[in-house]
Each structure stands twice: as structure tokens, then as C-alpha cells.
Amino acid sequence: MRCFFALLLMLSVCQAQDGTEQIRLPISKEVVTPAAITELTEESIFVIEADVPCIVLASRTGFVAVTPETGPLRIRGKFADGTKVETRAYTAKHLWIIDAVAKGEVELLIVPNGAKAENEVVRRTLIVSGSGPRPPTPPTPIPDPIPTPTPTPNIAGKRMLVVYESKDLTKLLPTQIALMSSSALRAYLNTHCEKSSKGHPEYNFWDKDVDLTNASAVWKNAMALPRDSLPWLYVSNGTTGYSGPLPKTEEELMPILKKYLGD
Amino acid sequence: MTNLDFSPPGYSKGLIPRNYAKNPVGYNSKPFDLPLIPEDEWEDRLQILLKAKAQLSDLRNIGMNGSPIPSRDQNGKGYCWAHSTISAMLALRALMNLPYADLSAYAVACIIKNYRDQGGWGAESLEWVAENGCPTSEFWPQQSMSRSNDTPAMRENAAKYKVKEWMDGEPRNKQQLVTCLLLNIPVVSDFNWWGHSVCSLDLVSIRPFRTRIWNSWGDGWGENGTGILEGSRAIPDGMIMPRVINVAQE
Numbered sequence: 001m002r003c004f005f006a007l008l009l010m011l012s013v014c015q016a017q018d019g020t021e022q023i024r025l026p027i028s029k030e031v032v033t034p035a036a037i038t039e040l041t042e043e044s045i046f047v048i049e050a051d052v053p054c055i056v057l058a059s060r061t062g063f064v065a066v067t068p069e070t071g072p073l074r075i076r077g078k079f080a081d082g083t084k085v086e087t088r089a090y091t092a093k094h095l096w097i098i099d100a101v102a103k104g105e106v107e108l109l110i111v112p113n114g115a116k117a118e119n120e121v122v123r124r125t126l127i128v129s130g131s132g133p134r135p136p137t138p139p140t141p142i143p144d145p146i147p148t149p150t151p152t153p154n155i156a157g158k159r160m161l162v163v164y165e166s167k168d169l170t171k172l173l174p175t176q177i178a179l180m181s182s183s184a185l186r187a188y189l190n191t192h193c194e195k196s197s198k199g200h201p202e203y204n205f206w207d208k209d210v211d212l213t214n215a216s217a218v219w220k221n222a223m224a225l226p227r228d229s230l231p232w233l234y235v236s237n238g239t240t241g242y243s244g245p246l247p248k249t250e251e252e253l254m255p256i257l258k259k260y261l262g263d
Numbered sequence: 264m265t266n267l268d269f270s271p272p273g274y275s276k277g278l279i280p281r282n283y284a285k286n287p288v289g290y291n292s293k294p295f296d297l298p299l300i301p302e303d304e305w306e307d308r309l310q311i312l313l314k315a316k317a318q319l320s321d322l323r324n325i326g327m328n329g330s331p332i333p334s335r336d337q338n339g340k341g342y343c344w345a346h347s348t349i350s351a352m353l354a355l356r357a358l359m360n361l362p363y364a365d366l367s368a369y370a371v372a373c374i375i376k377n378y379r380d381q382g383g384w385g386a387e388s389l390e391w392v393a394e395n396g397c398p399t400s401e402f403w404p405q406q407s408m409s410r411s412n413d414t415p416a417m418r419e420n421a422a423k424y425k426v427k428e429w430m431d432g433e434p435r436n437k438q439q440l441v442t443c444l445l446l447n448i449p450v451v452s453d454f455n456w457w458g459h460s461v462c463s464l465d466l467v468s469i470r471p472f473r474t475r476i477w478n479s480w481g482d483g484w485g486e487n488g489t490g491i492l493e494g495s496r497a498i499p500d501g502m503i504m505p506r507v508i509n510v511a512q513e
Contacts, residue, residue, distance in 0.1 A: 166428060166448075166506045167296065167428075169297065169448070170297055170298045170300060170442070170446065171298075174304075174307065174308045174311045174312075174445075175311060177308075177317075177445070177446060177447065178312050178314075178315040178317040179317070180317075180358075180447070181312075181315070181317035181318065181319070181321065181322055181358060181447050182315040182316070182317045183316035183321050183325070184316070185315075186325065186360075189360075196362075196512070198362065199328070200362040200512070201360070203360055204359060204360050204361075205358065205359055205360060206359055207428070207507040209427065209507060210427065210507060210508075210509065210510050211425070211427055211509040211510060212510055213509070213510075214423045214509065214510060214511045214512065215510040216512055219512070250315065
């Protein structure tokens, strides 16, 4: 589970076409589930560096100050991911210095210029603390009775994807073949998945080898998500979701869908 | 069952039967490579699909923003052999839940036959589409024979809509046909008795043996452009089956 969320944290940066990260955030000392969270104390700073122009927003306002700077720049101070006062050399052209203003929890959203999809936005939660009391620790969630072997919040919005191998269709159960084309299931998905910019419901049943050249970024990313076997099901509500083998029947599938996409 | 008119006045066909001596199975495509579904499983599998309304025709009926995908219309030209491939691609797009794309089979037929009104066979068009794709009607209007349609922009658009994986079936192989239809793989079907190429969508019943085909004579023919073939007439003399197509979401 920690390995998975470490991977999730690594995926929370944008990558240039040559594989280098265009937006870089400090790596947390400790990865905390369910999302990457960093503590920002009164005396420390959180530095964001990017190779591309971005808009950096703090949601909610009033807890941090966001100061853009132009790099390259040497900065001396106590960094959120450091342990002592030190000097760091930042080489990126675009920098933002985040200072603590008031205690509380705030989410940073880093939006690259020209972003066209939700999954291009980088997010990080900061818990701004100081000499006063810390915000209460969120309660440990009660385990869900429905098995969710590998939660996958990394598909934006309410979407579903089934990936299969067409060469192995005869190995699928007849009930699995049927659920992939079921009229009732499609009617549900048409009303519960979000719509594309052209109004098309966002769910897919795709062979693992489809050519994705002309697919949207969100689906390219979804197809790249890990899976252990085929056919495989991904369901997401934008925050969390399900990733696991395709259930055997529509009756087994529907509770999973309703949990993340609604009744 | 509606009495179908297989030769209505004014409607053209265009099948030139494939010469399997000259162009044997696999000459230009990978041969059929799926394990066959045993005959003793056919009835149960069919009932499961029928109960879930989960056949290709069911998907066709909602495949255009909740409405039926319009049947292709070859409009008097002998281009059935191109339209059958495009019908199969439209069915696959619906299966994958890709948005409806008004693919224009005339582009395929015109370019292959150098703008002559000539017949062909289904594999001829599918193999060409695998290599070159098929444009939408935005770039090649339906039923247009104009050479001015062939532009770089059209070719670029066509390249988005290609067949990626397909299988070359054996002539008159009922088991291959049924295996595909029970797995919701559309079959580009050439029928010598009819002189026509269409897309087989569904297995309708086993005894009597019936399949549902999607014709390219517009929605006014048969039942919203589809019809039922029975017995030996339902088994194609030439078959080619696309099973994976490129993702194009615009």
C-alpha cells in the first residue's frame, strides 16, 4: 500500500515529453494516505519549481502566502522537507515560495498554462502549523465491506474503464461478455459518468492494445494504470475508486459502480 | 419475420466474390485465431446475451447519443464491399463506447477503385482501411464521388479511424461466424447467393439458424436497415472480422 501511494505521489508531477518533471514539489518526509500531505510550520517555506508557466492557487485563502519568483535563485531558510536552515540553489525559471500565514489545512493547486484536463493539475495539501495547537488528525476510515484491493483515485472525475484482451474473449465468462454490452449497464453509465466536452458519457471498454494516439489525456493516463490481469476494471469518482479484476456478473459489478458513481 | 426484398429496384450491391485460389485465407491478413466456442455452449451463451440485451444490434440502437446509428447507404453504386467494413467499424465503436463518427465508405471505395463504380469483396476494403483508415463525412461527404475530396486533411482525418486487429475467416465456416457473434465481434460478410456484402451483427437463433445483418441500403430497408438471414443463406462465403480499432474520440 505504501509503495502504491509513493507511486501516486511521484505521479503528482507533470512530465515533459522527454520524461523530465516539469513541476517539482518537495518530497514529503513521510507519505500519508489517502493523499500527499506536507506539514508547513511557521518558520519553514515550501518551494515549488516548474519549467513551465503555471498558476498557483491556495484553496482555502488566508492560510498561506504564495509569492512567485523568477529563477534561477538561491534561497536560504528552513524548508518544509528539510531539518535545518540551509541554502538551496533552484535552477528552474518559475518558482513560488509558500509561507505559513495562519494555522489550518489548505490545498495547493498548480495549474500549468494551457492545461486542458483535470489530471494536468498538480495538487498538494499543506497542514499549516505553528506554536499553537495542530488541526485534529482525521479519523481512521472504517474498512469498507466491499473488497477494494487497489484504490485508484488517479482517473479524474466519474469515469469507468474496462480493459480486456480481444484475443482472449473466449476465456471470459459468457456473463462477462454480456455485461460489457448490457443495455441496462450502459443506461446506468450514460447517466452516472461525467460527460466529455462534447457531451459523450465517459466510460470505455477497450482492448489493451488500442492505439491511443488520438485519445484524450485522461484516457491515456487511465490506460497506463497498473493492473495484474485481464479483464480489469477501473472506477473512479475523482477522489478515490476501484481497481481490480472485472467482476463475473453484472450483479457483482453494480455495487462497485454505485459506491463510486452513485445510485 | 419481415419478408425482405433482397433485390429491390434501384438498389445496388457490388460483391465480386473473393477468389480464394488466388487470395487464400491469410494472404494479406492474419487468419482467424480465436478458440472456437463449442456448439453445445451456443444456446446458453445466446440466452445470456438476449437476457441482457447485449448484442451488437442493441449497441447500434443507442450508439449515436442514445439513438440508433444510421445505416450506411451505398446509394446505387456497387460499393457494398466497402460499406460492410464501415458498418462493422461503427458497431465496434459503439461496443467500445466511442462517440459516433459518420464514417464515409465512399472514400474507401473511390480511392481503391480509382473512382470507378466497381465491385469488390469485404477483405479488400478492410485491409485498405487497416492501412489508410476512413474519413468522416466532414472530410468526404457521404455518397460523393469527387476527386477533390482527396486532400491531405482528409487523409489525416482518415488515419484516425483505422482497424488495428482483425482476422481473416474461412469461407462458409459456421463455427467461426457464431464464435464471433457470441463474442460481439462484427463480421464483414460476403454472400455469393446475394451478390452482396453486409455486416453480420447478431446470432438470432440456432434452430432455425438465423443471423441479423446490417445492410447498406439506408434505414428504410428491413428493420431499420437490418434483416434476418436464415439457414445456409446466413453463412457467408467470405468473412473478415475486425476486433480492435483505433481510439478516436472527436
